[in-house]
Amino acid sequence: MCATYTRCVDGAGPAWGEDEYVEYLEGERLCFAWVMQRYGGLPAARARADALELYPYEAADEPYRGMIFHDLAWHYAMERIHGREYAIEHPELRNPPAEYSALW
Numbered sequence: 001m002c003a004t005y006t007r008c009v010d011g012a013g014p015a016w017g018e019d020e021y022v023e024y025l026e027g028e029r030l031c032f033a034w035v036m037q038r039y040g041g042l043p044a045a046r047a048r049a050d051a052l053e054l055y056p057y058e059a060a061d062e063p064y065r066g067m068i069f070h071d072l073a074w075h076y077a078m079e080r081i082h083g084r085e086y087a088i089e090h091p092e093l094r095n096p097p098a099e100y101s102a103l104w
Helices: 018-038 044-054 073-082
Strands: none
Touching: 018 044, 018 073, 044 073
């Protein structure tokens, strides 16, 4: 799926169940690591470690749990690889390829 999480998060607590949150968290980690390997040239273990750092598990009572999901893992990875202006400097990378979208 590797898509932006569209559920509204209002800061009042979790907006999803635990299973749904964990599934989404793992999916975004997978997508981020894939981009870091494919486009950033990182070894698999390093890409996975970076994904775990960027997407830590947040307890159910965290007020802004899942806020990291407001944008695609693709964009976070591209910013890390090419910098914050990647979409201007590399317009061909603004949108992820179909292969990315098919990851989960």
